[in-house]
Amino acid sequence: MALIVQKYGGSSVADAEKIKNVAKRIAAAQEKGHRVVAVVSAMGDTTDELIDLAHKLSERPDPREMDVLLSTGETVSSTLMAMALKALGHESISLSGAQAGIQTEPLHGKARILSVDPRRILQELNKGRIVIVAGFQGITKDMDITTLGRGGSDTTAVALAAALKCERCEIYTDVEGVYTADPRIVPEAKKLDEIDYEEMLEMATLGARVMHNRAVELGQIYNIPILVASSFKNAQGTLIHGGKAMEVLNKVRGIAHDENVAKITIIGVPDRPGIAASIFEPLSKANVSVDTIVQNASINKITDLTFTVSRTDLARAMEVVKPVADVIGAKGVVSDNKLAKVSIVGTGMQNAPGYAARMFRSLYEQGINIELITTSEIRITCIIDEARVKDAVRVLHKAFELDKG
Amino acid sequence: MALIVQKYGGSSVADAEKIKNVAKRIAAAQEKGHRVVAVVSAMGDTTDELIDLAHKLSERPDPREMDVLLSTGETVSSTLMAMALKALGHESISLSGAQAGIQTEPLHGKARILSVDPRRILQELNKGRIVIVAGFQGITKDMDITTLGRGGSDTTAVALAAALKCERCEIYTDVEGVYTADPRIVPEAKKLDEIDYEEMLEMATLGARVMHNRAVELGQIYNIPILVASSFKNAQGTLIHGGKAMEVLNKVRGIAHDENVAKITIIGVPDRPGIAASIFEPLSKANVSVDTIVQNASINKITDLTFTVSRTDLARAMEVVKPVADVIGAKGVVSDNKLAKVSIVGTGMQNAPGYAARMFRSLYEQGINIELITTSEIRITCIIDEARVKDAVRVLHKAFELDKG
Numbered sequence: 001m002a003l004i005v006q007k008y009g010g011s012s013v014a015d016a017e018k019i020k021n022v023a024k025r026i027a028a029a030q031e032k033g034h035r036v037v038a039v040v041s042a043m044g045d046t047t048d049e050l051i052d053l054a055h056k057l058s059e060r061p062d063p064r065e066m067d068v069l070l071s072t073g074e075t076v077s078s079t080l081m082a083m084a085l086k087a088l089g090h091e092s093i094s095l096s097g098a099q100a101g102i103q104t105e106p107l108h109g110k111a112r113i114l115s116v117d118p119r120r121i122l123q124e125l126n127k128g129r130i131v132i133v134a135g136f137q138g139i140t141k142d143m144d145i146t147t148l149g150r151g152g153s154d155t156t157a158v159a160l161a162a163a164l165k166c167e168r169c170e171i172y173t174d175v176e177g178v179y180t181a182d183p184r185i186v187p188e189a190k191k192l193d194e195i196d197y198e199e200m201l202e203m204a205t206l207g208a209r210v211m212h213n214r215a216v217e218l219g220q221i222y223n224i225p226i227l228v229a230s231s232f233k234n235a236q237g238t239l240i241h242g243g244k245a246m247e248v249l250n251k252v253r254g255i256a257h258d259e260n261v262a263k264i265t266i267i268g269v270p271d272r273p274g275i276a277a278s279i280f281e282p283l284s285k286a287n288v289s290v291d292t293i294v295q296n297a298s299i300n301k302i303t304d305l306t307f308t309v310s311r312t313d314l315a316r317a318m319e320v321v322k323p324v325a326d327v328i329g330a331k332g333v334v335s336d337n338k339l340a341k342v343s344i345v346g347t348g349m350q351n352a353p354g355y356a357a358r359m360f361r362s363l364y365e366q367g368i369n370i371e372l373i374t375t376s377e378i379r380i381t382c383i384i385d386e387a388r389v390k391d392a393v394r395v396l397h398k399a400f401e402l403d404k405g
Numbered sequence: 406m407a408l409i410v411q412k413y414g415g416s417s418v419a420d421a422e423k424i425k426n427v428a429k430r431i432a433a434a435q436e437k438g439h440r441v442v443a444v445v446s447a448m449g450d451t452t453d454e455l456i457d458l459a460h461k462l463s464e465r466p467d468p469r470e471m472d473v474l475l476s477t478g479e480t481v482s483s484t485l486m487a488m489a490l491k492a493l494g495h496e497s498i499s500l501s502g503a504q505a506g507i508q509t510e511p512l513h514g515k516a517r518i519l520s521v522d523p524r525r526i527l528q529e530l531n532k533g534r535i536v537i538v539a540g541f542q543g544i545t546k547d548m549d550i551t552t553l554g555r556g557g558s559d560t561t562a563v564a565l566a567a568a569l570k571c572e573r574c575e576i577y578t579d580v581e582g583v584y585t586a587d588p589r590i591v592p593e594a595k596k597l598d599e600i601d602y603e604e605m606l607e608m609a610t611l612g613a614r615v616m617h618n619r620a621v622e623l624g625q626i627y628n629i630p631i632l633v634a635s636s637f638k639n640a641q642g643t644l645i646h647g648g649k650a651m652e653v654l655n656k657v658r659g660i661a662h663d664e665n666v667a668k669i670t671i672i673g674v675p676d677r678p679g680i681a682a683s684i685f686e687p688l689s690k691a692n693v694s695v696d697t698i699v700q701n702a703s704i705n706k707i708t709d710l711t712f713t714v715s716r717t718d719l720a721r722a723m724e725v726v727k728p729v730a731d732v733i734g735a736k737g738v739v740s741d742n743k744l745a746k747v748s749i750v751g752t753g754m755q756n757a758p759g760y761a762a763r764m765f766r767s768l769y770e771q772g773i774n775i776e777l778i779t780t781s782e783i784r785i786t787c788i789i790d791e792a793r794v795k796d797a798v799r800v801l802h803k804a805f806e807l808d809k810g
Contacts, residue, residue, distance in 0.1 A: 050481070
């Protein structure tokens with residue numbers, strides 16, 4: 001009798017009918033003899049609707065209030081799921097993040113989980129109940145409600161699977177798994193049966209919106225295999241795991257892209273020690289994640305500093321950067337929010353040269369200009385004009401023969 | 406510097422604009438130098454929408470899950486109100502019922518408040534904050550969320566006013582106060598400047614939907630004057646208070662009516678000791694409030710037993726009563742849900758005869774048949790055909806000269 005954690009995303013619980021269907025799937029897992037914990041997201045667009053409502057009341061909604069507000073979305077879906085299971089004759093109880101023992105750091109909007117105390121969940125499982133946990137939410141040691149950031153229900157699920165020492169965590173969503181590229185852009189894209197944590201992490205971070213990257217990280221740290229599959233079909237999904245047994249037939253595993261990219265350039269920065277810290281520390285405090293950073297070779301001790309942030313963080317980043325640029329005596333700050341990232345990802349790449357060259361040549365032959373390049377051991381990312389991103393994904397998918405499986 | 410508790414109902418916070426307007430009213434109270442605690446209901450029809458959603462998932466939604474579900478409505482409006490106040494430059498914090506120290510009995514759907522520990526509220530007030538409390542909700546000693554039943558936010562407000570030893574509690578709603586009858590039925594109905602707790606309690610219990618009757622009871626027990634006034638206008642409302650100073654010029658204060666009435670008759674009940682208990686104990690356990698009870702004089706030790714319940718409880722009551730009727734050997738059970746109550750209310754009535762006679766004659770002259778009659782010291786209630794209730798209210802309003810103020 002295995003203990004499994006399942007997670008159902010917002011589109012899988014968007015209305016009463018969908019909740020009933022998911023309840024049947026959860027019930028079926030219990031009927032197979034499993035003990036089941038199911039994590040649910042807020043119904044459909046609830047979170048976005050609540051955010052819109054908050055913004056009607058305040059340009060900068062208070063982060064503590066925002067977290068309490070947004071947490072209600074998952075509370076609603078968790079209670080409805082428990083009701084639906086009871087209606088099917090299965091004992092069930094909904095638990096809030098706090099009741100499920102999820103303690104986080106005291107950071108609103110993007111809190112990280114510090115610890116999971118699964119005692120209450122185990123008590124309820126021992127009563128024969130299916131436990132429904134409201135995803136995305138936690139509580140600080142001072143009993144303030146926090147949220148884990150966009151996609152945080154994935155993190156809730158993997159954290160619970162780790163704390164409960166589950167054999168695997170199942171993420172049910174509106175896609176059938178992880179693909180070699182976004183199938184909406186590349187119709188020949190193939191579903192991967194398995195993928196390595198590192199590769200998935202790069203894919204997730206780079207915009208493959210199948211899973212929250214912090215959830216993949218957690219899975220890797222605690223070595224919890226994660227199955228990503230459709231909540232609507234019974235098709236085989238993609239298993240994200242340690243990858244030791246994977247054969248590396250095609251060294252590029254997938255093409256990721258992300259249109260949520262903006263670039264900030266600080267012009268005429270005096271090139272002296274401490275300048276980088278004086279710019280990036282305040283951004284970090286304002287909770288802006290900085291991605292690629294490029295500093296031009298300096299001429300007469302003056303340089304330009306360019307970095308990328310997510311487009312949604314651009315306004316906030318500019319508010320932080322402009323006064324700092326004044327203080328350090330830079331000439332000015334410019335931004336561009338019409339950019340996108342396209343990346344090739346694969347663990348096999350690190351020891352095999354020639355991938356970068358093939359990528360750059362393919363883009364060049366398509367007439368796509370590369371603005372910035374960044375690399376890690378298992379990926380190469382180019383920042384390009386947003387208008388060309390679909391072309392870029394298609395040409396790279398073909399160039400690396402991903403359509404040939 | 407007074408400490409005041411205000412309460413704003415669902416129609417007063419139905420959308421972002423209305424929330425902003427209420428925030429201005431709350432801010433104005435603080436600007437006058439008061440320390441302010443504001444209790445809010447769920448936005449508009451949120452509670453009904455959540456109930457509908459639950460009923461799509463389960464014919465009999467689990468009461469614990471239902472309470473967690475419904476409590477989200479008030480959580481949402483409380484956070485939005487706190488955001489709106491911050492946007493106006495007023496420090497504010499939202500508290501859940503649990504955080505506000507409201508402990509209830511462990512009864513889902515209709516829990517009574519057992520105690521209020523106002524320490525957290527006082528801490529927040531001492532920081533100069535306006536405290537917004539989510540109405541309608543509490544928590545049991547086992548940390549389960551409960552709700553206080555329909556209109557429970559009024560009870561939250563009065564209970565907080567009592568615990569905080571406020572001089573008065575202000576209930577802001579979509580009507581301008583308490584009227585001599587429902588102005589939608591009797592256009593000449595007059596707003597009362599003041600009313601006694603007992604009278605208000607009868608009016609509330611009998612269907613004047615201005616205020617929750619348990620809130621009035623609490624006000625009476627702790628002697629907290631309650632102002633009922635419009636949240637949209639700045640008109641003088643109605644003060645509900647101890648009434649010692651009230652002059653009793655017109656002994657009937659108002660006409661109440663209630664269309665949420667159903668009647669159950671158990672036919673051919675053997676008239677022996679213990680029969681009443683065997684019927685009414687299971688109803689009480691099923692949380693059905695029984696109102697009027699009439700037992701006919703028995704013939705050959707056989708009698709008919711008639712009682713009324715709210716129409717919304719009829720189905721549940723019938724489910725309880727039918728098997729009991731079988732067990733005790735009654736001939737059958739019939740019900741009628743097309744009934745209404747009309748009542749005259751006034752503290753002056755108790756020592757002055759003739760009111761009942763005038764009421765019955767007025768109804769008789771209008772051709773309105775009386776099905777059942779019940780009385781208390783300060784009211785007389787007739788149960789009549791639902792189709793005639795508006796006529797009845799109008800004729801009684803006139804008969805007792807309430808239009809003459």
